[in-house]
Amino acid sequence: MAFWDSLIRFTASEDKETYWAELHLHTHVELGLEVDGFSSIQALENGEGSKRVTVKKLLAPTPNPATPIYCIGLNYRNHAEEAKLTPPSCPPMWFKPAAALANHGDDILFPTVAHTNFPDFEGELTVILRGPIKSIAKEDVISSILGYTIGNDLTARMFQDPKRTGGQYTYAKAFDAFAPLGPRLVHPSKFTPSAPTSVTTRVNGKVVQQSPLDFIFPVAEIVSYLSQGTTLPYGSAIMTGTPAGVGWFQDPQTPLHDGDVVEVEIQPIGILRNRILFER
Structure with missing residues (x-):
């Protein structure tokens, strides 16, 4: 091989x-x-x-683009602190549908419903599984990882309001093309998903997120947890959570705008870059 x-x-x-x-x-x-x-x-x-x-x-560097995308929330203590939320005892999870997948370099067309509901960014390390796997132990996860890439968990933030959706995040994050991935897939032998490696998000060149990969739930724990009693298909993508600095908490007056360019950088994977366009 x-x-x-x-x-x-x-x-x-x-x-x-x-x-x-x-x-x-x-x-x-x-x-x-x-x-x-x-x-x-x-x-x-x-x-x-x-x-x-x-x-x-x-x-997008996934061999199975037809599968839903697994998303993990509140996986950085600095993000939980800025959101004034208690770090959870288990990884919070939701899905983005397969239609949410987008590519590095794509223009992301935000639907009209998202324009006034705080369109926002979330730079994230993303795991691609070699799988399929089910009910595996943490110590067996590394052999089930195909590689690592970069994701942007785009969100219409207002739809996360518990009064509107009962605390469910899927609708806010499941619009078409709201999960760009790329630009490459790095083999797990060439990348260690932990500090001091960092994730940096920029909007129009301005740094809006910068944090070490200091996870509450390390990658092996996330994958093992998601696999308990559940088959994770070959090529599944898992977004591992975002650090502090998302727009909603950083500056509630400045969500993403029509024409903004968002970059998420994690080296040595590279830089995921997309332009936001508002549907007319």
């Missing part, structure tokens, strides 16, 4: 087909790269049937 340190998923200029390709971590992820493309991760790891192609459009 071929070893890789990071992968990209993309469509090719030559035939518009979808491919996977290996990139060394020192190689900048960009359009126009000429790479050896494979039809699947399995084909890449087995060295079967590569084709020299050019990267036309980067896609």
Whole structure:
């Protein structure tokens, strides 16, 4: 089996087909790269049937884009403190539907209903599972992780108001394209999801979130917890929570606006970048 340190998923200029390709971590992820493309991760790891192609459009680096996205809340003490909430004893979880998945570089079209309900950002480390798994122990999780990427848990924050939705977060976060992922997938042997590695979110170049990956619930605990009695499919994406600094608490007068560019950076994964556009 071929070893890789990071992968990209993309469509090719030559035939518009979808491919996977290996990139060394020192190689900048960009359009126009000429790479050896494979039809699947399995084909890449087995060295079967590569084709020299050019990267036309980067896609979310998950091998199963048809699955719902698992989301974890209140996983940083600094975020719980700014929200004036007690850190939970178990990871709070909700789903984003498969239609929420979006790609690095996509323009994210915010529906009209979200414009005046505090459209907001949440930069997050995201886990992609090799799976499928069910009821696994924490010590067995590492072998079930395909890799790590970056996510932005976009939210229409007002719909999280308990008086409106009874404390349920899904509606606020489940709009189409509200879960961009990318730009690459980094192998778990090349990335340790803990401090001092940090997550930084910028809006139009201004830093709005910056925190070490100082989780209340480490990745192994999250994955094990979600898998108890539940099958997590191959390629499932798990957003691991956001740190302090989300717009609602940082500056309630300045949510995301039409045309804003949001960047989420976690190195060595890279920078996930998307522009926000308001539906007319």
